[in-house]
Amino acid sequence: MNVDALMMAFSAVFTPYNVLVICGGTVLGIFIGAMPGMSSVMGLSIMLPFTFQLHGYASIMMLLGIFCGSIYGGSISATLMNTPGTAASAATCLDAYPMAVIQRQPGRALAISTFSSLCGGLFSCVVLVFGATMLAKVALNFKSPEYFALAFFGISIITGVSGKSVIKGLMGGIIGLLLSTVGVDNFTGTARFTFGNSFMKGGLGMVPILIGVFAFAQALKTVEEKYNEKPFTEKVIIERVLPRKEDLKRIWPTVLRSAVLGTFIGAIPGTGGDIASWVGYNEAKRWSKHKEEFGHGAPEGIAGSEAANNAIAGGAFVPLLALGIPGDAGTAVMLGALTMMGIVSGPLLFVDSPEQAYTIFIGLFVANILMGIFGFSMIRVFGKVINIPNKYLVPVIVTFCITGTFALNRYLEEVFLMLIMGVIGFFLIKLDFAMPPIILGLVLGALAEKNARRGLDLLSGTETIWQHPIAIAFVVLGILSLASPGISAMLKKSKAKKAESTEA
């Protein structure tokens, strides 16, 4: 580890300004996660343009705070109103809500969830430091074919974030890749798909599209589905904010197990907090001595899902920083933000600018610690935000979508682009298209095209594909990833047939 770079990173993070910014980001993230109408990706997308107005590393520090805080924040509404603030907290509802409402111990449920989230997050940060550094060392030998194969693998994870239809997920990915081709071609200077419009020659901005499909489209969906929804009015009294000794004794093996599982799952592109939390919950139930309590307020149930879903934060940053491929929609937004800030993630980051990588490591550590501190100290305040009715939340989201998009580059055209993408996104969601593949395609588009074209030239010369075993491995992994839904469906069918024949 480069000690000078590490010291530089410490001094970059621990300035009063940056610490204040991480605090702000974390609190904001917890608020965003706690509000049932908002998701982590939506919060990151809306706040992205605002963070660019901050100086130096402050923008990335704020995004890290929002990223960590929002994952944890989802557990608050899951606990108090049985509605997960984010998809990653769905499993938390099963035991946190019964403990909070039936057993009348909301403080205990929130304390267990905060403690488990903190442990999961911190554990994954430790793994990130070692995992990313080691992976980056391996990736240093990559050439264009490997980078293209890597981008192909990154895009193939679309099958994991496709939602209901894999074919539509892949179509969404290609739409994202096509959107990234709009503008002047970097190699030849040819204007592509610009319709003679000078604004489009510069390419379509990632942020307006991101805000459009993730935030504005969701706001339209809320208008359609919850236009007259009555707000949650039950008054919640939180009696304690720190976990009990007996609970800690009971949950620590679950927390540790889920932290390991969550970190591992997070590091696999195409997975995410929702998968991690369900796996963490199932494993907690499988290993528990009190299986009968699950579903009725088992502390291990809360700990299992919360430690796992917060552990994905560090895990997902391993391929993001070491290889430059995002594991899910949240890290895709982070990758876009890093790129726009001039931080080129990938193996060279650890050679050319190790202080930038270490700054992100330390920032994530600090964000996790602050998440725990705020979680324990301000839980009563966060508990109140779940009461914000949609009639106020939607105008706020719409206002931030418009002003945030404009604030980025001061182009009205980008506001129009955001609105158009929001409307398109709304109808695509209705037609069972998932939005993350579009964003993954958009973010990875430039990398994929550049290396595909370079790789093709390289391979048409003296080199052959067989000289690039790592590229072959990534392509094979990518093909397997694309075929996995079909394979699993076939396996399920054959299992069902076998079961039928044995019954007969």
Place this chain on the structure above:
Amino acid sequence: MKKYNYIVAVLMMVLSGYILYEASTYEIGQSAQKNPAVWPVFLAVALIALSIALIIQTFFSHDPEMDRVVIDWKSEGMKKVYIMFGFIIGFVILMKIFGMLIALFLLIPAVEWLMGCRNKKMLIIFPVGMIAFVYLFFVIIMKLSLPAPFWA
């Protein structure tokens, strides 16, 4: 869903056709790096293949999901969305004339009302608070010049 799947597949094929047509107009060099059409053509072909796959999957599918009504154009919720579209178009026009702050000041209570708010005080106080925040944050703190009215 069946009907919409076919529509989506056809639209994607039309889009691919346009991409292939536009790519055919580019000046092409001898290497892939000098060929701006190679990547869009590859993507368009993949999109056509996926569209065909979607048609085949939809045609042979026995999934009850296929009979689901995905867009109820006449539902109360969709009517609210149409009104929202109207508000957005109105906002864009008003923004060009009166600037962003005044247009937002009219858009916010409109959306509040659309979401079921009938409290007159909140229909005034909330937009005033939001505009004050936007002005303070963007104009004062971020020193951003928001689109101004035509007379300014």
